[in-house]
Amino acid sequence: MDLRINPENEALIERARELARDVLATCADECDQEQRFPRESFDALIREGFTRLTLPESYGGRALWSDPVCYAMVFHELSQGCTNTAMTLHMHSSILYFLLTLSDEEQKHRFAEAARNGAIFGSHAGEAASSPQWNRTITTRARKEGDEYVINGQKYFCSMAGEADYYVLWCLLEGVEELQAGLRWAVLDKNLGGITIPSRWDAFAMRGTASHSLAYEDVRVPARNIVGTGEGILQPDFVPRFGLGYAAVYLGAGAAALDWIVDYALKRKLLPDNVPIASYPAIQRQIGEMKIAYETALIMIQKAAWVLETQGAAKAIPFINEAKYTASEAAASMTEKALKIAGGPGLLNDKPLQRFHRDARAALVMPPSTEKCLQMASNFVLSQNEAASIF
Amino acid sequence: MDLRINPENEALIERARELARDVLATCADECDQEQRFPRESFDALIREGFTRLTLPESYGGRALWSDPVCYAMVFHELSQGCTNTAMTLHMHSSILYFLLTLSDEEQKHRFAEAARNGAIFGSHAGEAASSPQWNRTITTRARKEGDEYVINGQKYFCSMAGEADYYVLWCLLEGVEELQAGLRWAVLDKNLGGITIPSRWDAFAMRGTASHSLAYEDVRVPARNIVGTGEGILQPDFVPRFGLGYAAVYLGAGAAALDWIVDYALKRKLLPDNVPIASYPAIQRQIGEMKIAYETALIMIQKAAWVLETQGAAKAIPFINEAKYTASEAAASMTEKALKIAGGPGLLNDKPLQRFHRDARAALVMPPSTEKCLQMASNFVLSQNEAASIF
Amino acid sequence: MDFRINPENEDLLERAKIYAKEILAPRAEKIDQEGIFPRENFNDLAREGFTSLTLPKDQGGRDLYEDTATYSMVLYELSKGCTNTAMLFHMHSSISHVITYLGTDEQKHRYGEIIRSGKIIASYASENTSSLHGVWRMETKAIRDGDVYRINGRKYFCSMAGEADYYVLWVQLEDEEDLTKSLGLLIAPSDNPGFKIDQEWNSFAMRGTVSHSMIYDDVKIPVEDLVGRGGDPIRPDVLPKFGFGYSAVYLGAGGGAFDWVVNYAQTRKLMPDNVPIATYPAIQRQIGEMKIALEGAILMLQRAGWMINAHGADKAYGAINEAKYVCAEASAFITEKALKVAGGPGLFRHNPLQRFHREARAGLIMPPNTEKCLELTAKTVLEGSANVLGS
């Protein structure tokens, strides 16, 4: 057993921590309040090479998904500055990695070059919600016409809608029902005709992710921008990587709340005691609970990442699922406790605590939700079916 | 709104409290450790008239089920002395009330006289466990032969098996499948031939209830000891009364733990502080949680009892169900907290705390179980079916 | 025992339900999002006579504080429509009551007329927060200068600041440090030139209460506007009544969320199942938990309300604290569960669920907070009573 972080990437985690503190955190509240995409944070991340983290080294990247523990830690650090930035960068980074995995040579060069030039890729898979007992269905269709495909459909919870340079769309070839056969990715320039935003993301959590709905009506995309095969896209490697990142990002809201409240508890004094509230046993008890919840969630994320690296995605799914559950519940309980400790001042919008608290609520419901996680954890135990799918 | 207890029966509650403290509590630990029926407590209760509480006044009783709030409070008080005594007396008292309700005149006189002479009646309904989605099935059969009935079947969790003077058995007339048509009570002298105990109650909770399994093989009972009709027995009045008593009795384990730990916290001093641990904020916090859980459960029991009295059993079912859930969870959490506060000494068998803790575990699983209560509470809300049956 | 709402005031509960649904709910989103003071709601309630309910009957009121259980349920029902309006209503109504309870005949007459004319008397304000273990402190002093008191000081969380027609000032009279002799309650028109808003209320919860910080800059108030004598407002028979209403208001957030999510569960269908999610056992289990928590909290609320009238506010102090704890925790629990059941759509800003969720967080924090309630409850158990001044 050796729980040290891979030293090669330690500096990257440290740099993420600095950027989170010095750049992301400085505009996070404003983006949240104004419900806008954290463009200035992204610009900084592009300059720092953080939008190229998951490109293969031969394409000018850091191949960071080859070290999932560090990947998770980098996004966990970023998220403590701004959950919105970390979440959307995670979507970009993961889909870029998948594109480079499944593309042909020409496509690889083209997408990698775009990324090197600062392009942002959004990953849009969300269809109308389906029952927890069922796998997802895909109703967005791609019809071939000459050397173009014509896309029709509607997607929900599309992060960076209107903000990413390219939308990577999960769609089915027309006339095929089986995902295995007909699933494709369409890589769409966001300015293509026929793309509209029928309803905007107006939520009380994760407000800066621009997760609007997107409607595609006869959107024409060149055939060379269609990527992958159904089997390739459905390989068990992809969806778990999204889940691991969610866990790392959402736990960031909890970690930020812990940092904030520790600082607060050390400084805040109530009359007439004139000692910091950190010295009250009832406060200590709650900070103790927060810290332990945090450490437990963090080690579960790291374990899941390690299983992903060493034993592959199929084996890692149950661990990622458990990590997502634990991280979400930890973030929710940590932010709730912090709010209780802070009292009235914690409610004020000029302090970030209420933002951490709200963002942690998205952790509970965003897929895989708490309920889905419990069901999957149970299925795994009761059936010993190690390859339980989370797609 | 008027939350005062009916003053007529206040003295009865007070007497129950005294008996619990002066008699029941003095042998409760011994009965628990030796896993034996609290005979000496019952003898005292017989002398005090507590086995006649639910007989109609015209038969020499107090007709206490006409005031369910006081009924619940009397059993709640008794249970703080000895949960086993309170639980088994509740079974006796309820079935005696039902017998006097459904019997013909001759039977009424006979059963009432037996009760006045100190006879104890056990109520045995438990069949093999059935799925939470289904109503109970009855496989015990009564076949008529001349002026006798021949009983065959097996019952589980039969409280006071081998201890009660009469077993009141829920059985189906042979050849009838519908409970509505064929359900009867057979009132069996415990010494009748053919009654055996195939497996003994050897549990870690409620050890003094003698809840053995009972097997009936060609047990012959005179026809005059067959009581009721299917419709009468299934009237919605009966089963809810059992449930209300369970809630009151189980909450007694929690109340006893609270009393014990308050006394302990006021006396126990740790070196080098030399002040009672009651002065530590972390202890106070937990005692506060216990007290509030207790009051909430108590008022829910009282509300349910009041609905039973004023609006009838059908309306009362959801309230009783919610009271059972709240009382069980309160008893479980109160005893767990008390154990944590007491530390090592609380584990010792010469102190009653560990007994309260174990008995509270039965609260969680004995019918209606926590899960069943949640399901019923939900069904009530989602369907607005006010007459949801708990049988 | 009788759990019924007093028949003479039953009509108020029915009317509160109707007003909540028809008047308050439709405006609640705008009030919350834009931080608007709910003046329009108040005017409508005034037109219905609701804002005079706590005046004496001979003053055109219903003397509703003589039936505090019903009063609390009126607050609860209004709050299910709009928590902010319910809070304003409570603040105004409890001052009306205190004038009735402590005021001179002249004051009763004069302020009664003001209240009946639809004016708002509200706005309590806090001093610098004092320690959990500390007692009440008051740095703002009123110094007698001929026919007026001259008042200087700074106050925090001044609800309704800049919006109420009359402000209520809690001050220390002269230089007497013992607040049980010197704490005075003064009423002044809000256009007094000495009132200055110091810092804007921009909060994530209870935004419509516009609880700005304020400075009293040589405010001059005629001596005849002192209500009661020094120390009266914090007498044990007076002070607890102010706090009690908060519990009802905050529980309303939980009640609103519960109603919303029950309706959601009954109507929401997920593909490809063609049945409401109310049929899923995992959803049912959670609805059951919410329902039982809500019922327990309502009963604890009514019990405390009844005790205020049956035994006096001083004797009811323990029950009031217990109700505050149970209501705040239940509301937080229910709104969190409801978010989980609703999934992604629950995060949307146009759904009232996330509003109820945020308002419930203020309930956890507003005094007495969770920790304080537990401490006070423990003291009633351990020491037999707790001081209403919180020491």
Place this chain on the structure above:
Amino acid sequence: MDFRINPENEDLLERAKIYAKEILAPRAEKIDQEGIFPRENFNDLAREGFTSLTLPKDQGGRDLYEDTATYSMVLYELSKGCTNTAMLFHMHSSISHVITYLGTDEQKHRYGEIIRSGKIIASYASENTSSLHGVWRMETKAIRDGDVYRINGRKYFCSMAGEADYYVLWVQLEDEEDLTKSLGLLIAPSDNPGFKIDQEWNSFAMRGTVSHSMIYDDVKIPVEDLVGRGGDPIRPDVLPKFGFGYSAVYLGAGGGAFDWVVNYAQTRKLMPDNVPIATYPAIQRQIGEMKIALEGAILMLQRAGWMINAHGADKAYGAINEAKYVCAEASAFITEKALKVAGGPGLFRHNPLQRFHREARAGLIMPPNTEKCLELTAKTVLEGSANVLGS
């Protein structure tokens, strides 16, 4: 990062699983019910060489404290068979390690031989309990008298009292109050005539540890049986190791309950459904919760174990406390859930479930208890570190 058990010790884990199942589990019920010391189990483990595992390799051991993560998993696996035996095994093994770590060459040789011969060195004992906020105290003194120490005092919770072959004595050397200079650890054969059992251990949990109270009545021990120097046993690099193993032992109760209930759910069918209750969603949800809690606790355990070796026990102190909290709470949570899932049958004394449930309660209480763990964890967050002596 590498979460694998060190390959060189993997065999131990496999063997521990086999021994737990084949040797320990069949005898666990009798040990628990009759409060029997598990001598027979120890002898069998000794025959397999397990009781020498923490001796140095050149002494016939495996130096297993050099791989504390594996050591903790060995404890965990043994405890799933019999918690009492695992506790004995840990006490014996950690003394073996301390002799190796602090002893002279002569002691290592002499005690090494004793240990290899299958003798038990165990029995720690507590002083009068000290306050949560107090530091370690020691009233039992060893006074040098020529070639021996003479020891008088009274000790509580002396595990293995009357049964171990050698006792371990924690005493204050001479009259030096500063325990960091004077706390001495002595080893003496249990047949020393000065040892007297003062009060019998009759507990509801951990009954096989026979933790009687004892009197040291002028016990004389040769000076060469002092291990290390005054203060050594509570050095920050030594003391935390004793406590760490408890976490693993108590988590084993949760692990045992989990395995039992999974098997139960997979096989138990309720009438009239003809499917295992594992198919009910409400059961699945709870199994999911248990599984995730167990995984988190195991990881926190392994993390603390790894830190002891990678950074030293003093640096690992925070992680050890966090592991204790998570393991104790997880074990309590899992055993309670398991009882609920099992229903009535879980209460039966011949089912191991109720035994695991009781053992887990000792886990909540044994030092450092829940409150102490939270306090210490808070101090590492708030002050950067916590003193291993608990102040």
